[in-house]
Amino acid sequence: DQQVKQNSPSLSVQEGRISILNCDYTNSMFDYFLWYKKYPAEGPTFLISISSIKDKNEDGRFTVFLNKSAKHLSLHIVPSQPGDSAVYFCAASPIQGAQKLVFGQGTRLTINP
C-alpha cells in the first residue's frame, strides 16, 4: 500500500533550467508535506515543507506547490545547480510536528553542466 508515490525514479536537467519533481498521495488524512534531499552515504536532510492550508511555499530557489484536490505536490528548483544532484524524497504526515512520516520512493535528480 504505497500511500506516497514518486513515479519518476530519475530526472535529468540542464544546469540553469528548472527542475520539477512530482509526488502523489492517496491518504486524504495527510495534512503536512515535506521534501528531503539525500546525498550518497548521508542521511536525508530537510529541504522544504508545506501545510495543507497553503498551496505554495517558497524558500530561495525551492518552491513547493500543493494541489489538495488532485492529491499532488511538486517541488520546483530554479535555477538548477550541479550541487542539487541528489535523491529527493517526498514525505507526508497527518499532522505537523514530530509524527510518523510516510515517504515516497525517491527521485534521483541529475543536473548536467
Place this chain on the structure above:
Amino acid sequence: EAGVAQSPRYKIIEKRQSVAFWCNPISGHATLYWYQQILGQGPKLLIQFQNNGVVDDSQLPKDRFSAERLKGVDSTLKIQPAKLEDSAVYLCASSVSAYGYTFGSGTRLTVV
C-alpha cells in the same frame, strides 16, 4: 549543534546471525525514530520513541527485531536472526515537537 550519531556505518553479516545498531540523538530531542530504507525505496518507519516509551512499533517485525531507548537518550536496534531481506540502510532520526527530523548518516547492513 552535534548531529545524530550512528554506528557502525557498515556491517556485513551472514544470514541467521545477529546484529545491533546504535544511535545517539541530538541532545534534548525527546522523539527518536528508526527507519529502514531498502534500495530503491523510501525510508519506512520501524519504531518511534517518545523519551523512553514506544509510541509506534506497528511496522517492526517483532519476531526478529527489537529496539530500546535507555534513559530516554541513546537507542539500540537489534536484529536476531537476520534474513537476506533485512539488507538495507537503517536510519535513526530525532526531533523536537515542532518540525521535521534530523537524520543520522545511517548504517548500511548487508546480509549474505
